[in-house]
Amino acid sequence: MKIYKVDKTLVSTNRIAMMEHKPLLVVREKDGGTPQVAVDPVGCKPGDWVICCGSSAARDATGVKGYPSDLTIVGIIDKWEVPQDADTTS
Amino acid sequence: MKIYKVDKTLVSTNRIAMMEHKPLLVVREKDGGTPQVAVDPVGCKPGDWVICCGSSAARDATGVKGYPSDLTIVGIIDKWEVPQDADTTS
Amino acid sequence: MKIYKVDKTLVSTNRIAMMEHKPLLVVREKDGGTPQVAVDPVGCKPGDWVICCGSSAARDATGVKGYPSDLTIVGIIDKWEVPQDADTTS
Amino acid sequence: MKIYKVDKTLVSTNRIAMMEHKPLLVVREKDGGTPQVAVDPVGCKPGDWVICCGSSAARDATGVKGYPSDLTIVGIIDKWEVPQDADTTS
Amino acid sequence: MKIYKVDKTLVSTNRIAMMEHKPLLVVREKDGGTPQVAVDPVGCKPGDWVICCGSSAARDATGVKGYPSDLTIVGIIDKWEVPQDADTTS
Numbered sequence: 197m198k199i200y201k202v203d204k205t206l207v208s209t210n211r212i213a214m215m216e217h218k219p220l221l222v223v224r225e226k227d228g229g230t231p232q233v234a235v236d237p238v239g240c241k242p243g244d245w246v247i248c249c250g251s252s253a254a255r256d257a258t259g260v261k262g263y264p265s266d267l268t269i270v271g272i273i274d275k276w277e278v279p280q281d282a283d284t285t286s
Numbered sequence: 287m288k289i290y291k292v293d294k295t296l297v298s299t300n301r302i303a304m305m306e307h308k309p310l311l312v313v314r315e316k317d318g319g320t321p322q323v324a325v326d327p328v329g330c331k332p333g334d335w336v337i338c339c340g341s342s343a344a345r346d347a348t349g350v351k352g353y354p355s356d357l358t359i360v361g362i363i364d365k366w367e368v369p370q371d372a373d374t375t376s
Numbered sequence: 377m378k379i380y381k382v383d384k385t386l387v388s389t390n391r392i393a394m395m396e397h398k399p400l401l402v403v404r405e406k407d408g409g410t411p412q413v414a415v416d417p418v419g420c421k422p423g424d425w426v427i428c429c430g431s432s433a434a435r436d437a438t439g440v441k442g443y444p445s446d447l448t449i450v451g452i453i454d455k456w457e458v459p460q461d462a463d464t465t466s
Numbered sequence: 467m468k469i470y471k472v473d474k475t476l477v478s479t480n481r482i483a484m485m486e487h488k489p490l491l492v493v494r495e496k497d498g499g500t501p502q503v504a505v506d507p508v509g510c511k512p513g514d515w516v517i518c519c520g521s522s523a524a525r526d527a528t529g530v531k532g533y534p535s536d537l538t539i540v541g542i543i544d545k546w547e548v549p550q551d552a553d554t555t556s
Numbered sequence: 557m558k559i560y561k562v563d564k565t566l567v568s569t570n571r572i573a574m575m576e577h578k579p580l581l582v583v584r585e586k587d588g589g590t591p592q593v594a595v596d597p598v599g600c601k602p603g604d605w606v607i608c609c610g611s612s613a614a615r616d617a618t619g620v621k622g623y624p625s626d627l628t629i630v631g632i633i634d635k636w637e638v639p640q641d642a643d644t645t646s
Contacts, residue, residue, distance in 0.1 A: 197490075197503040197537055208337060208361035210328055212347060215360050220287075220337070225500070230315075233287035233337050238480060247478060247490070247503050250536045252342040252432070252522040252612070257482060257534035264347035264360055266340045267287055270485050270534060271478035298427060298451035300418060302437060305450050310377075310427070320405075323377040323427050342432040342522070342612070354437035354450055356430045357377055388607060388631035390598060392617060395630050400557075400607070410585070413557040413607050432522070432612040444617035444630060446610045447557055467580075467593040467627055495590075508570055517568060517580070517593050520626045522612040527572060527624035540575050540624060541568035 197270065200225055202244045206233055214264050221269070223248065226278070235265040238272060245276035287360065290315055292334045296323055304354050311359070313338065316368070325355040328362060335366035377450065380405055382424045386413055394444050401449070403428065406458070415445040418452060425456035467540065470495055472514045476503055484534050491539070493518065496548070505535040508542060515546035557630065560585055562604045566593055574624050581629070583608065586638070595625040598632060605636035 200223035208220065219236045223246065234248050237259045246269045249257045257268040290313035298310065309326045313336065324338050327349045336359045339347045347358040380403035388400065399416045403426065414428050417439045426449045429437045437448040470493035478490065489506045493516065504518050507529045516539045519527045527538040560583035568580065579596045583606065594608050597619045606629045609617045617628040 197535070199501060199503060206337070207364045209364045211337075211361035212327060212349070214347065220361075231289060233289060237482060247476070247481075249534050250341065251520065251524065253525050253534040253536050254341065255343050256532060257484065259482070262346060264339050264343040264358075265287070266343050268534075271481035271490075274477050274479040296427070297454050299454040301427075301451035302417060302439070304437065310451075321379060323379060340431065344431065345433050352436060354429050354433040354448075355377070356433050386607070387634050389634040391607075391631035392597060392619070394617065400631075411559060413559060430611065434611065435613050442616060444609050444613040444628075445557070446613050467625070469591060469593060507572060517566070517571075519624050521610065521614065523615050523624040523626050526622060527574065529572070538624075541571035541580075544567050544569040 197247045197249050198225065199273065199276065200232070200234065200246055200248050201227065202240045202242050202246055203231065204242050212264070214262075217260060218258055218263065218265075223267075223269075232267060234267040234269050235263065236269045238269050240269060240272060245273040247271040247273060287337045287339050288315065289363065289366065290322070290324065290336055290338050291317065292330045292332050292336060293321065294332050302354070304352075307350060308348055308353065308355075313357075313359075322357060324357040324359050325353065326359045328359050330359060330362060335363040337361040337363060377427045377429050378405065379453065379456065380412070380414065380426055380428050381407065382420045382422050382426060383411065384422055392444070394442075397440060398438055398443065398445075403447075403449075412447060414447040414449050415443065416449045418449050420449060420452060425453040427451040427453060467517045467519050468495065469543065469546065470502070470504065470516055470518050471497065472510045472512050472516060473501065474512055482534070484532075487530060488528055488533065488535075493537075493539075502537060504537040504539050505533065506539045508539050510539060510542060515543040517541040517543060557607045557609050558585065559633065559636065560592070560594065560606055560608050561587065562600045562602050562606055563591065564602055572624070574622075577620060578618060578623065578625075583627075583629075592627060594627040594629050595623065596629045598629050600629060600632060605633040607631040607633060
């Protein structure tokens with residue numbers, strides 16, 4: 197699993213029907229990193245550091261069998277020290 | 287899921303039979319980025335910013351059980367601010 | 377799916393039995409790029425630009441249930457303009 | 467499989483229910499490398515060099531059918547010479 | 557599939573029970589490249605150039621249903637010319 201910081205909620209105009217039941221969040225490995233989109237079954241808020249599961253396990257981790265996710269939040273980290281190589285400008 | 291910009295429709299001379307029922311689009315993570323090919327079950331047009339699902343979930347997300355996709359568009363983003371590190375020259 | 381150029385046929389001395397029934401081609405994302413090996417159920421020739429499917433979908437895309445592939449050619453592209461960032465020296 | 471060095475135990479405030487039964491460790495490919503999170507069914511301690519399995523195989527490797535992992539420790543390496551390109555400052 | 561050179565046998569002190577029945581080899585994409593660990597159901601020796609299958613197909617390719625592998629050797633290449641960009645110093 198990788199560690200991401202929650203950036204914000206993602207608003208999409210038109211999703212496939214299978215995706216309609218879960219919030220999608222924009223997450224980044226570090227501030228300024230490439231944005232990715234994760235399914236959030238945990239209930240996170242911007243600024244949280246979270247553990248995300250990818251690969252085929254991301255599907256069941258949503259709690260909905262067969263949900264089409266390749267990145268799902270599976271936990272919130274209590275205290276996370278940003279690694280030295282990460283950007284800490286925000 | 288990752289975020290891509292739709293570039294154009296991809297025309298292929300000869301596809302395997304399993305792939306014949308869905309449009310294929312060329313998508314890029316940013317203008318000038320490496321082109322990838324995504325299955326489009328949503329109905330996108332060039333210039334749209336879209337959410338794409340990879341891994342094994344890309345298959346069912348096409349809406350056709352067992353479709354051989356490793357990248358499928360699952361949503362169109364309403365408004366997307368291009369991240370600062372992306373190329374915006376086009 | 378990603379786009380590759382077919383380089384040549386790959387000859388292997390000793391394959392696992394499950395792999396014996398399909399041709400393997402060396403493909404590259406661009407001239408001079410890292411060589412990868414794709415299963416070819418379509419019938420390609422060197423110089424063709426092809427669409428390759430990875431992940432778990434690469435298996436069924438071979439046309440043989442349970443074939444052990446992680447990269448399978450699923451279509452030949454009619455006309456492909458090499459992106460500007462690609463090496464065109466060959 | 468890739469080779470990682472165990473850094474420390476990861477404490478998360480709120481995990482999905484499916485993840486509650488196994489310890490999670492922070493692992494890195496080399497000292498100072500990007501931290502990743504692996505499920506540990508073997509029983510490792512900080513400083514151990516371990517083999518981690520990703521992809522869909524990471525799930526069953528936890529020993530719990532359907533566990534939502536994309537990175538699971540599957541073995542401890544007896545003696546591992548750090549490759550020359552790795553950082554050895556710690 | 558990717559192409560690797562076999563480096564050496566990997567000795568691990570403690571493996572999960574599911575992994576005990578197959579040899580593990582350290583492989584590299586080129587001399588000096590990052591070491592990875594592949595399951596070897598073919599019978600390779602150090603110096604061999606091999607084809608490795610990843611993703612979910614790596615599991616069945618071991619010949620043991622449900623084996624927890626994400627990288628499995630599926631063939632030995634007869635003659636492999638090292639690409640120009642590879643390090644040939646060893």
